[in-house]
Amino acid sequence: MNISRLANTLEGSEIIKIAGEINELKRKGEQIANLTIGDFDANIYPIPDELKTGIVDAYKDNQTNYPPAEGVAVLRENVSAFLKERFGLEYNSKQILVAGGSRPLIYGTYMALIDPGDKVIFPTPSWNNNHYCRFTGAEQVPVITSADNNFMPKADDIRPHLKGATLLALCSPLNPTGTMFVKKDLEEICDLVIEENKSRSADEKPLYIMYDQIYSLLTFGNQFHYDPVSLRPELKDHVIYIDGISKCLAATGVRVGWAFGPEQVIDKMKTIVGHVGAWAPKPEQIATAKFLTQPVELNTFLTVFKAKVQKSLDALYQGIIQLKADGFAVDAINPMGAIYLTVKIDYIGKTAPEGEILKNSADVNFYLIREAKMGIVPFSAFGTNNSVNWFRASVGGCSLEDIQQMIPRMRLALSKLK
Ligand SMILES: Cc1ncc(COP(=O)(O)O)c(C=O)c1O
Structure with a gap:
């Protein structure tokens, strides 16, 4: 054709x-x-009542013009406070990008980091990394996982593939398995990435982690959600997080997601997502910003x-x-x-x-x-x-x-x- x-x-x-x-x-x-x-x-x-009311109120208040490309300021500020309070993560509003759900942000991460032929490592089974690799012409490096480790990858699975790789795409809790990283496994993977980046020269691209934690608030019993920068703060320049309200607030159709990470990468992602026009609707952004400041209701x-x-x-x-x-x-x-x-x-x-x-x-x-x-x-x-x-x-x-x-x-x- x-x-x-x-x-x-x-x-x-x-x-x-x-x-x-x-x-x-x-x-x-x-x-x-x-x-x-x-x-x-x-x-x-259903989504939370307060979120629903907030969306309707924002429409009534005529908040219907273009939002800023990076997301409305109040939402990015409130996400910043939310990250600090829930995960102990320190990201200012310039290190946060809002989009119409988390998919455009995953696409933006790939587009900002990957050149055709670059290696992207991801565990298999995993959700959609193959499609984003195809979009960017990346060389796919699937790492087969097994039931023995709840289909989560271990450092030993990833180690042989690290040389020359640009991105390691991780997710926990994981779609499709509903399983999660245990602390030790994620720590060991983080240490691998730190070692790999130390071995690279200044003119080589570093190895980044994309950490998709869209299900992070949906954990059961005494399961604890771990993330790379909390475990290894020195990774902060090399981790792009994917997050948002789609799953944790049952708000898949509301379309508000956010990414956070090093400012220079987030800034490029902003340009990419902006040209695609994949902003979150402004009333939904304003309502989400408000709901994030209501911890009791949340x-x-x-x-x-x-x-x-x-x-x-x-x-x-x-x-x-x-x-x-x-x-x-x-x-x-x-x-x-x-x-x-x-x-x-x-x-x-x-x-x-x-x-x-x-x-x-x-x-x-x-x-x-x-x-x-x-x-x-x-x-x-x-x-x-x-x-x-x-x-x-x-x-x-x-x-x-x-x-x-x-x-x-x-x-x-x-x-x-x-
Ligand atoms: C792991 C994971 N990340 C991201 C997404 C996409 O979320 P959104 O609806 O916010 O684009 C999904 C949706 O199924 C998912 O399972």
Whole structure:
């Protein structure tokens, strides 16, 4: 086709194919537990009332012209105070950039740091780094992780790839697994990056970390969210954080995200995001700024919201573990954060009642959609090989009852496989 080389190399999303199959079943009136999307059903998980009111008030106050390219000053100041209070991180408002959700900021980070051919290291499974690499012509260096370490990378996995790399893209709590870095693992990775940068000459690009902590406030039990600069302050010039309200305030459609990091990188990202025009809407920025100064309301919201997410994750986890105890070839990793459960469904090679052999994780997935009326996403959609029998189940789009009713259907469907 007569279009750009980039456009020709872009791949359709596997998740969208799965969503298509689910929508088709829904159209036929089927009841289906849709655990595919990393989003929320807003009727089950609405945004905080105060945020909603703040947005409406800002529209009534005619705050509808262009916001400044870097984000409205009051939001950046309040994010600065929020980072200090919640994480002990010191970033002034010039080191913070606001955009329409966190995606433009991830794109901006790649665009600001990566030249075609530069190496970008990221753990696999992970979310969307392959697409941003393609946009920037980066050489992708996926690092395969395993269930043994909750699908989180370790320093030993990353060490062999560091020479000449420009970016190490990390995320915790991680999409698609709902697992998190333990302190020691992140410390050791930080130390690797520090050592690597010491070994580089002044005219070489340093190795940067992009640290996506969009789920950082969504942690369960006594899980603690660690971040690179808190653990190793000397990394401050080389870490770009990705954050925002999409997940932690169930506000995926509100579109307010922020990045923070060294001023000279953030400043370039501002120009890139500005030319794309990917600003957050001004009323939403003003309302978010206000909500960040209401810690009581924020904490109350988080307590109720997290308890609800955790209840759904626990119901799903317990359901899978019961199936395992009953002899089914399934397993799950105890949820630590975010809205995801990592589920093993070890049925590749089995034969469905109509005689179809399930050759890979996509076949297992489509069988479960049809037979159990449950939609999950194989890790192959997050960069692993399609012989990997682990899947992501996202609980944000479903009610607890949907999940509870799904488990017996899953049991029946699996019991039909020979
Ligand atoms: C790890 C991670 N980072 C960033 C995003 C994008 O968030 P936003 O909706 O703010 O663009 C997502 C969305 O699923 C995500 O899972």
